[in-house]
Amino acid sequence: MSSIRPFARLRLRHRGTAACRTRVAVGAAAAALALTAFGSFPGQASAAAGVQHLAVPAYFNPSDAAGSGFWTQIDQAGSGVGVAVANPSNGPGSAVDSGYASAVDAASGAGVKVLGYVDTGYFGTTGRTTRDGRTSVAAWTAQIDADVATWYSWYGSSGLAGIFFDDALGDCGTGNAHVNLYTGINSTTKQAHPGAFTVDNPGSPAESCYASAADVLVMFENTYSVYASWTAPDWELNYANPDKFWHLVYDTPAQADMDNAVALSKQRNAGYLYVTPDNLPNPWDTLPTGAYWSDELAKAGAAGSGGPGGGGSGCTTTAGSGAITSYSACASADTAVFKATFNSSESFHHVFVNTDGNTATGYQLPAPSASPLGADYMIENGSLYRSTTTGWAWAAATPAPTTTVSGSTYTWTLPLSALGSPSGTQQVEFNAGSAYTPVVSFSAS
DSSP, X not given: OOOOOOOSTXXXXXXXXXXXXXXXXXXXXXXXXXXXXOOOOOOOOSSOOOSOEEEEEEOSOTTSHHXXXXXXXXXXXXXXXXXXXXXXXXXXXXXXXXXXXXXXXXXXXXXXXXEEEEEOGGGGXXXXXXXXXXXXXXXHHHHHHHHHHXXXXXXXXXXXXXXXXXXXXXXXXXXXXXXXXXXXXXXHHHHHSTTOEEEEOOSSOOOGGGGGTOSEEEEEEEEHHHHTTOOOOHHHHTOSOGGGEEEEEEOOOSHHHHHHHHHHHHHTTOSEEEEOSOOTTOTTSSOOOHHHHHHXXXXXXXXXXXXXXXSSEEEEEEEEETTEEEEEEEEOSSEEEEEEEEOSOOSOOEEEEEOSSOTTSSEEOOTTSSOOEEESEEEETTEEEEEOSSSBOEEEESSOOEEEEXXXXXXXXXXXGGGTOOOXXXXXXXXXTTEEOOOEEEEEO
Protein backbone atom coordinates (compact mmCIF):
# COMPACT_ATOMS: atom_id res chain seq x y z
CA MET A 1 0.00 0.00 0.00
CA SER A 2 1.30 3.43 -0.86
CA SER A 3 1.97 6.02 1.82
CA ILE A 4 -1.35 7.21 3.23
CA ARG A 5 -1.85 10.72 4.47
CA PRO A 6 -3.87 10.64 7.71
CA PHE A 7 -7.01 12.72 8.02
CA ALA A 8 -6.75 16.49 8.42
CA ARG A 9 -5.46 16.04 11.92
CA LEU A 10 -3.30 19.14 12.28
CA ARG A 11 -5.85 21.72 11.22
CA LEU A 12 -8.04 21.78 14.31
CA ARG A 13 -8.28 25.19 15.93
CA HIS A 14 -8.30 24.48 19.64
CA ARG A 15 -9.99 26.78 22.14
CA GLY A 16 -8.37 25.63 25.36
CA THR A 17 -8.22 26.53 28.99
CA ALA A 18 -5.39 28.22 30.81
CA ALA A 19 -3.19 25.73 32.63
CA CYS A 20 -4.53 25.19 36.11
CA ARG A 21 -1.79 24.43 38.60
CA THR A 22 -2.28 24.24 42.30
CA ARG A 23 -0.09 24.58 45.38
CA VAL A 24 -1.73 22.59 48.19
CA ALA A 25 -1.69 24.29 51.56
CA VAL A 26 -1.70 22.08 54.63
CA GLY A 27 -3.13 23.66 57.77
CA ALA A 28 -6.30 25.13 59.19
CA ALA A 29 -9.65 24.58 57.53
CA ALA A 30 -9.77 28.21 56.50
CA ALA A 31 -6.55 27.96 54.46
CA ALA A 32 -6.94 28.67 50.76
CA LEU A 33 -5.35 26.91 47.82
CA ALA A 34 -3.23 29.16 45.60
CA LEU A 35 -4.36 28.78 42.00
CA THR A 36 -3.57 30.33 38.68
CA ALA A 37 -6.47 31.72 36.66
CA PHE A 38 -9.09 29.15 35.83
CA GLY A 39 -10.25 29.26 32.20
CA SER A 40 -13.84 29.01 31.12
CA PHE A 41 -15.47 27.09 28.31
CA PRO A 42 -18.50 28.44 26.48
CA GLY A 43 -21.37 26.17 25.56
CA GLN A 44 -23.01 23.23 27.25
CA ALA A 45 -24.88 20.27 25.83
CA SER A 46 -28.63 20.30 25.97
CA ALA A 47 -28.74 17.30 23.68
CA ALA A 48 -26.44 14.33 24.25
CA ALA A 49 -25.58 11.09 22.48
CA GLY A 50 -26.56 7.85 24.16
CA VAL A 51 -25.74 4.65 22.30
CA GLN A 52 -22.98 5.30 19.78
CA HIS A 53 -21.25 3.41 17.00
CA LEU A 54 -17.53 3.35 16.34
CA ALA A 55 -16.59 4.87 12.99
CA VAL A 56 -13.13 3.66 12.02
CA PRO A 57 -10.65 5.12 9.54
CA ALA A 58 -9.52 1.72 8.31
CA TYR A 59 -6.22 2.77 6.78
CA PHE A 60 -4.79 -0.74 6.58
CA ASN A 61 -4.38 -2.98 3.56
CA PRO A 62 -6.59 -6.08 3.72
CA SER A 63 -4.04 -7.94 1.58
CA ASP A 64 -1.42 -7.64 4.35
CA ALA A 65 -1.51 -10.10 7.24
CA ALA A 66 -1.88 -7.34 9.84
CA GLY A 67 -4.39 -5.40 7.77
CA SER A 68 -6.47 -8.49 7.10
CA GLY A 69 -6.60 -9.14 10.83
CA PHE A 70 -7.80 -5.61 11.50
CA TRP A 71 -10.56 -5.88 8.90
CA THR A 72 -11.64 -9.18 10.45
CA GLN A 73 -11.68 -7.47 13.85
CA ILE A 74 -14.08 -4.88 12.43
CA ASP A 75 -16.29 -7.60 10.94
CA GLN A 76 -16.45 -9.41 14.27
CA ALA A 77 -17.48 -6.31 16.23
CA GLY A 78 -21.15 -6.92 15.49
CA SER A 79 -23.19 -3.75 15.56
CA GLY A 80 -20.46 -1.91 17.50
CA VAL A 81 -18.79 -0.59 14.34
CA GLY A 82 -21.10 1.47 12.18
CA VAL A 83 -18.67 2.91 9.64
CA ALA A 84 -15.25 2.02 8.21
CA VAL A 85 -13.32 4.12 5.69
CA ALA A 86 -11.37 2.22 3.03
CA ASN A 87 -8.34 4.04 1.62
CA PRO A 88 -6.02 2.18 -0.76
CA SER A 89 -4.01 5.26 -1.81
CA ASN A 90 -5.54 8.57 -0.72
CA GLY A 91 -8.43 7.54 -2.92
CA PRO A 92 -9.50 4.46 -4.90
CA GLY A 93 -5.99 3.91 -6.31
CA SER A 94 -4.94 3.10 -9.85
CA ALA A 95 -6.61 -0.29 -10.27
CA VAL A 96 -9.29 -2.42 -8.67
CA ASP A 97 -7.90 -4.42 -5.73
CA SER A 98 -9.37 -7.84 -5.02
CA GLY A 99 -8.29 -7.59 -1.39
CA TYR A 100 -10.34 -4.45 -0.91
CA ALA A 101 -13.26 -5.94 -2.80
CA SER A 102 -13.30 -8.88 -0.39
CA ALA A 103 -12.89 -6.59 2.65
CA VAL A 104 -15.75 -4.33 1.57
CA ASP A 105 -17.94 -7.33 0.88
CA ALA A 106 -17.22 -8.97 4.26
CA ALA A 107 -17.67 -5.76 6.26
CA SER A 108 -20.86 -4.90 4.42
CA GLY A 109 -22.18 -8.36 5.17
CA ALA A 110 -21.40 -7.76 8.86
CA GLY A 111 -23.53 -4.59 8.83
CA VAL A 112 -20.70 -2.04 8.53
CA LYS A 113 -21.06 0.91 6.16
CA VAL A 114 -17.81 0.96 4.19
CA LEU A 115 -17.01 4.35 2.68
CA GLY A 116 -14.49 5.13 -0.04
CA TYR A 117 -11.91 7.83 0.70
CA VAL A 118 -11.97 10.88 -1.60
CA ASP A 119 -9.64 13.85 -1.12
CA THR A 120 -11.37 17.19 -1.78
CA GLY A 121 -8.18 19.24 -1.33
CA TYR A 122 -10.15 22.20 0.08
CA PHE A 123 -11.18 22.66 -3.57
CA GLY A 124 -7.79 24.26 -4.22
CA THR A 125 -8.51 27.26 -1.96
CA THR A 126 -5.26 26.68 -0.05
CA GLY A 127 -3.15 26.05 -3.14
CA ARG A 128 -3.49 22.27 -3.07
CA THR A 129 -3.19 20.74 -6.51
CA THR A 130 -5.05 17.88 -8.13
CA ARG A 131 -3.10 14.81 -9.21
CA ASP A 132 -2.47 16.49 -12.56
CA GLY A 133 -1.20 19.70 -10.95
CA ARG A 134 -4.20 22.05 -11.15
CA THR A 135 -5.72 24.19 -8.38
CA SER A 136 -9.00 25.43 -9.85
CA VAL A 137 -12.38 24.59 -8.34
CA ALA A 138 -13.37 23.07 -11.68
CA ALA A 139 -10.33 20.77 -11.69
CA TRP A 140 -10.95 19.63 -8.14
CA THR A 141 -14.63 19.06 -8.81
CA ALA A 142 -13.78 16.91 -11.85
CA GLN A 143 -11.26 14.84 -9.86
CA ILE A 144 -13.68 14.37 -6.95
CA ASP A 145 -16.51 13.28 -9.23
CA ALA A 146 -14.17 10.90 -11.07
CA ASP A 147 -12.95 9.34 -7.79
CA VAL A 148 -16.52 8.82 -6.59
CA ALA A 149 -17.41 7.17 -9.90
CA THR A 150 -14.33 4.94 -9.69
CA TRP A 151 -15.13 3.82 -6.15
CA TYR A 152 -18.60 2.72 -7.18
CA SER A 153 -17.44 1.19 -10.44
CA TRP A 154 -14.87 -0.98 -8.68
CA TYR A 155 -16.51 -1.71 -5.32
CA GLY A 156 -20.20 -0.87 -5.68
CA SER A 157 -21.11 -4.49 -6.31
CA SER A 158 -19.14 -5.46 -3.18
CA GLY A 159 -21.41 -3.34 -1.01
CA LEU A 160 -19.73 0.08 -0.91
CA ALA A 161 -22.04 2.26 1.19
CA GLY A 162 -20.84 5.77 0.40
CA ILE A 163 -18.03 8.30 0.31
CA PHE A 164 -15.77 9.95 2.88
CA PHE A 165 -14.80 13.47 1.68
CA ASP A 166 -11.53 14.38 3.39
CA ASP A 167 -9.61 17.68 3.50
CA ALA A 168 -12.91 19.51 3.59
CA LEU A 169 -13.57 23.18 4.21
CA GLY A 170 -15.58 24.02 7.32
CA ASP A 171 -16.43 27.70 6.90
CA CYS A 172 -19.51 28.83 4.98
CA GLY A 173 -17.51 31.15 2.73
CA THR A 174 -18.66 34.45 1.31
CA GLY A 175 -22.25 34.06 0.21
CA ASN A 176 -22.02 30.37 1.22
CA ALA A 177 -19.55 29.79 -1.60
CA HIS A 178 -17.56 27.17 0.30
CA VAL A 179 -20.42 25.14 1.73
CA ASN A 180 -22.12 25.16 -1.69
CA LEU A 181 -19.14 23.25 -3.08
CA TYR A 182 -19.74 20.41 -0.60
CA THR A 183 -23.49 20.54 -0.99
CA GLY A 184 -22.83 20.16 -4.71
CA ILE A 185 -20.64 17.04 -4.51
CA ASN A 186 -23.00 15.56 -1.93
CA SER A 187 -25.94 16.06 -4.28
CA THR A 188 -24.06 14.73 -7.29
CA THR A 189 -22.96 11.63 -5.37
CA LYS A 190 -26.44 10.86 -4.08
CA GLN A 191 -28.06 11.44 -7.46
CA ALA A 192 -25.62 9.09 -9.21
CA HIS A 193 -25.69 6.51 -6.40
CA PRO A 194 -29.04 6.58 -4.57
CA GLY A 195 -28.67 5.78 -0.89
CA ALA A 196 -25.02 6.82 -0.74
CA PHE A 197 -23.89 7.67 2.80
CA THR A 198 -21.65 10.75 2.87
CA VAL A 199 -19.19 12.25 5.38
CA ASP A 200 -17.32 15.57 5.29
CA ASN A 201 -14.11 15.86 7.30
CA PRO A 202 -12.78 19.39 7.86
CA GLY A 203 -10.77 18.09 10.84
CA SER A 204 -12.21 20.87 12.99
CA PRO A 205 -15.72 22.12 13.75
CA ALA A 206 -17.75 22.89 10.65
CA GLU A 207 -20.13 25.84 10.79
CA SER A 208 -23.83 25.07 11.02
CA CYS A 209 -24.36 25.85 7.34
CA TYR A 210 -22.81 22.39 6.68
CA ALA A 211 -25.67 20.55 8.38
CA SER A 212 -27.12 19.61 4.97
CA ALA A 213 -23.80 19.22 3.17
CA ALA A 214 -23.32 15.56 4.19
CA ASP A 215 -24.93 12.89 6.33
CA VAL A 216 -22.14 13.13 8.92
CA LEU A 217 -19.55 15.77 9.82
CA VAL A 218 -16.22 15.05 11.52
CA MET A 219 -16.11 17.85 14.07
CA PHE A 220 -12.96 16.82 15.94
CA GLU A 221 -9.74 15.12 14.91
CA ASN A 222 -6.81 15.46 17.28
CA THR A 223 -5.14 13.99 20.38
CA TYR A 224 -6.78 13.06 23.66
CA SER A 225 -4.86 15.81 25.46
CA VAL A 226 -6.59 18.34 23.19
CA TYR A 227 -9.95 16.58 23.37
CA ALA A 228 -10.00 16.59 27.17
CA SER A 229 -10.42 20.37 27.24
CA TRP A 230 -12.00 20.96 23.83
CA THR A 231 -15.39 22.64 23.52
CA ALA A 232 -17.85 21.59 20.83
CA PRO A 233 -19.73 24.40 19.07
CA ASP A 234 -23.16 25.24 20.41
CA TRP A 235 -24.93 24.13 17.26
CA GLU A 236 -23.49 20.61 17.68
CA LEU A 237 -24.36 20.49 21.37
CA ASN A 238 -27.97 21.47 20.66
CA TYR A 239 -28.51 19.46 17.46
CA ALA A 240 -31.37 16.98 17.74
CA ASN A 241 -29.61 14.04 16.03
CA PRO A 242 -26.19 13.02 17.44
CA ASP A 243 -25.57 10.85 14.37
CA LYS A 244 -24.76 14.03 12.48
CA PHE A 245 -21.38 14.19 14.29
CA TRP A 246 -18.19 12.10 14.44
CA HIS A 247 -15.19 12.62 16.74
CA LEU A 248 -11.75 11.13 16.08
CA VAL A 249 -9.34 10.98 19.04
CA TYR A 250 -5.83 9.59 18.72
CA ASP A 251 -2.72 9.34 20.95
CA THR A 252 -4.82 7.93 23.81
CA PRO A 253 -2.65 5.12 25.21
CA ALA A 254 -4.33 4.81 28.64
CA GLN A 255 -7.52 2.81 28.70
CA ALA A 256 -8.91 5.08 31.44
CA ASP A 257 -8.41 8.08 29.13
CA MET A 258 -10.19 6.22 26.36
CA ASP A 259 -13.11 5.60 28.72
CA ASN A 260 -13.19 9.29 29.58
CA ALA A 261 -13.06 10.25 25.90
CA VAL A 262 -16.13 8.10 25.23
CA ALA A 263 -17.99 9.74 28.12
CA LEU A 264 -17.00 13.21 26.89
CA SER A 265 -18.05 12.41 23.33
CA LYS A 266 -21.53 11.51 24.56
CA GLN A 267 -21.78 14.78 26.46
CA ARG A 268 -20.67 16.56 23.30
CA ASN A 269 -23.44 14.94 21.27
CA ALA A 270 -21.32 12.78 18.95
CA GLY A 271 -23.15 9.75 17.60
CA TYR A 272 -19.99 8.39 15.94
CA LEU A 273 -16.63 8.06 17.67
CA TYR A 274 -13.24 6.42 17.37
CA VAL A 275 -10.49 6.52 20.01
CA THR A 276 -7.09 4.93 19.45
CA PRO A 277 -3.72 4.69 21.22
CA ASP A 278 -2.05 5.02 17.79
CA ASN A 279 -0.28 8.29 17.00
CA LEU A 280 1.33 10.30 14.23
CA PRO A 281 2.52 10.06 11.53
CA ASN A 282 -0.53 7.87 10.78
CA PRO A 283 -2.84 7.14 13.72
CA TRP A 284 -5.24 5.20 11.48
CA ASP A 285 -3.01 2.32 10.33
CA THR A 286 -3.83 -0.03 13.24
CA LEU A 287 -6.75 -0.91 15.51
CA PRO A 288 -6.72 -1.11 19.30
CA THR A 289 -6.73 -4.71 20.48
CA GLY A 290 -7.58 -6.75 23.56
CA ALA A 291 -9.34 -5.14 26.51
CA TYR A 292 -8.92 -1.65 25.07
CA TRP A 293 -10.92 -2.55 21.96
CA SER A 294 -13.62 -4.55 23.75
CA ASP A 295 -14.01 -1.83 26.37
CA GLU A 296 -14.32 0.88 23.71
CA LEU A 297 -17.02 -1.10 21.94
CA ALA A 298 -18.86 -1.65 25.21
CA LYS A 299 -18.63 1.97 26.39
CA ALA A 300 -19.71 3.41 23.06
CA GLY A 301 -22.59 0.97 22.86
CA ALA A 302 -23.87 1.68 26.38
CA ALA A 303 -26.37 4.44 27.07
CA GLY A 304 -24.02 5.64 29.80
CA SER A 305 -24.17 8.92 31.61
CA GLY A 306 -24.97 10.93 28.49
CA GLY A 307 -25.14 14.66 28.99
CA PRO A 308 -23.70 16.53 31.94
CA GLY A 309 -25.58 15.79 35.13
CA GLY A 310 -27.91 13.32 33.48
CA GLY A 311 -28.37 9.61 33.02
CA GLY A 312 -26.14 6.95 34.48
CA SER A 313 -26.87 5.00 37.63
CA GLY A 314 -27.92 6.56 40.87
CA CYS A 315 -28.18 10.04 39.37
CA THR A 316 -29.68 12.67 41.66
CA THR A 317 -30.53 16.19 40.52
CA THR A 318 -31.61 18.83 43.05
CA ALA A 319 -33.02 22.23 42.14
CA GLY A 320 -31.66 23.87 45.29
CA SER A 321 -31.85 27.59 46.03
CA GLY A 322 -29.61 30.48 46.94
CA ALA A 323 -25.88 30.33 46.25
CA ILE A 324 -25.75 26.83 44.68
CA THR A 325 -28.54 25.43 42.48
CA SER A 326 -29.21 22.67 39.94
CA TYR A 327 -26.63 20.34 41.41
CA SER A 328 -26.27 16.66 40.60
CA ALA A 329 -23.99 13.67 41.02
CA CYS A 330 -24.12 10.80 38.54
CA ALA A 331 -22.17 7.65 37.78
CA SER A 332 -21.99 5.12 34.99
CA ALA A 333 -20.01 1.91 35.33
CA ASP A 334 -16.72 3.76 35.24
CA THR A 335 -17.33 7.52 35.06
CA ALA A 336 -18.54 10.12 37.55
CA VAL A 337 -20.15 13.42 36.52
CA PHE A 338 -20.74 16.29 38.97
CA LYS A 339 -22.62 19.45 38.04
CA ALA A 340 -23.67 22.60 39.89
CA THR A 341 -24.63 26.21 39.21
CA PHE A 342 -22.89 28.76 41.44
CA ASN A 343 -24.83 31.98 41.87
CA SER A 344 -22.29 34.03 43.81
CA SER A 345 -18.86 35.37 42.93
CA GLU A 346 -16.30 33.06 44.54
CA SER A 347 -12.75 32.20 43.52
CA PHE A 348 -13.00 28.52 44.41
CA HIS A 349 -15.67 25.96 43.63
CA HIS A 350 -15.52 22.61 45.40
CA VAL A 351 -16.93 19.12 45.15
CA PHE A 352 -16.28 17.08 48.31
CA VAL A 353 -16.72 13.32 47.91
CA ASN A 354 -17.03 10.64 50.60
CA THR A 355 -16.05 7.38 48.89
CA ASP A 356 -15.66 5.00 51.86
CA GLY A 357 -19.04 5.59 53.51
CA ASN A 358 -17.36 6.61 56.77
CA THR A 359 -18.02 10.17 57.94
CA ALA A 360 -15.28 9.87 60.57
CA THR A 361 -12.48 9.55 58.03
CA GLY A 362 -11.36 12.16 55.53
CA TYR A 363 -11.77 15.92 55.70
CA GLN A 364 -14.43 17.04 58.17
CA LEU A 365 -16.53 19.76 56.55
CA PRO A 366 -16.96 22.75 58.89
CA ALA A 367 -20.12 24.69 59.69
CA PRO A 368 -22.27 25.92 58.08
CA SER A 369 -22.21 22.51 56.38
CA ALA A 370 -24.94 20.41 57.97
CA SER A 371 -22.74 17.29 57.79
CA PRO A 372 -19.05 16.54 58.41
CA LEU A 373 -19.29 14.27 55.33
CA GLY A 374 -15.78 12.83 55.76
CA ALA A 375 -14.51 13.83 52.34
CA ASP A 376 -11.95 11.40 50.95
CA TYR A 377 -11.52 13.43 47.75
CA MET A 378 -11.98 17.04 46.75
CA ILE A 379 -12.32 18.69 43.37
CA GLU A 380 -11.28 22.34 43.49
CA ASN A 381 -11.92 24.23 40.26
CA GLY A 382 -9.99 22.10 37.75
CA SER A 383 -7.93 19.88 40.09
CA LEU A 384 -8.44 16.71 42.10
CA TYR A 385 -7.06 16.07 45.61
CA ARG A 386 -7.05 13.16 48.05
CA SER A 387 -7.53 13.78 51.78
CA THR A 388 -4.59 12.81 54.01
CA THR A 389 -6.09 13.65 57.44
CA THR A 390 -9.38 14.77 58.93
CA GLY A 391 -8.13 18.36 58.67
CA TRP A 392 -7.32 20.54 55.66
CA ALA A 393 -4.50 18.42 54.25
CA TRP A 394 -4.60 17.26 50.67
CA ALA A 395 -2.39 15.43 48.17
CA ALA A 396 -2.74 16.03 44.47
CA ALA A 397 -4.49 13.15 42.67
CA THR A 398 -4.74 12.18 39.01
CA PRO A 399 -6.20 12.36 36.51
CA ALA A 400 -7.59 15.85 36.84
CA PRO A 401 -11.28 16.06 36.03
CA THR A 402 -12.39 17.33 32.67
CA THR A 403 -14.02 20.64 33.58
CA THR A 404 -16.42 22.69 31.52
CA VAL A 405 -17.98 26.00 32.48
CA SER A 406 -21.07 27.50 30.87
CA GLY A 407 -21.95 30.82 32.48
CA SER A 408 -22.00 29.95 36.18
CA THR A 409 -22.62 26.22 35.68
CA TYR A 410 -19.67 23.89 36.26
CA THR A 411 -19.50 20.29 35.08
CA TRP A 412 -16.74 17.91 36.17
CA THR A 413 -16.20 14.50 34.55
CA LEU A 414 -13.63 11.95 35.69
CA PRO A 415 -13.14 8.17 35.74
CA LEU A 416 -14.30 6.45 38.91
CA SER A 417 -10.82 4.96 39.17
CA ALA A 418 -9.58 8.47 40.04
CA LEU A 419 -11.69 8.20 43.21
CA GLY A 420 -10.22 4.85 44.15
CA SER A 421 -12.73 2.86 42.06
CA PRO A 422 -15.53 3.15 44.63
CA SER A 423 -18.61 0.96 44.59
CA GLY A 424 -21.97 1.23 46.28
CA THR A 425 -23.41 4.54 47.43
CA GLN A 426 -21.20 7.63 47.51
CA GLN A 427 -21.88 11.02 49.07
CA VAL A 428 -21.11 14.50 47.75
CA GLU A 429 -21.40 18.10 48.89
CA PHE A 430 -20.84 21.14 46.70
CA ASN A 431 -19.26 24.26 48.20
CA ALA A 432 -18.35 27.83 47.33
CA GLY A 433 -17.31 30.29 50.02
CA SER A 434 -19.55 29.74 53.05
CA ALA A 435 -22.29 28.00 51.05
CA TYR A 436 -22.69 24.23 51.26
CA THR A 437 -25.36 22.05 49.68
CA PRO A 438 -27.04 19.22 51.53
CA VAL A 439 -25.47 15.80 51.04
CA VAL A 440 -26.16 14.25 47.62
CA SER A 441 -25.94 10.48 47.23
CA PHE A 442 -25.18 8.61 44.04
CA SER A 443 -24.48 4.98 43.16
CA ALA A 444 -21.30 3.65 41.57
CA SER A 445 -21.65 0.07 40.41
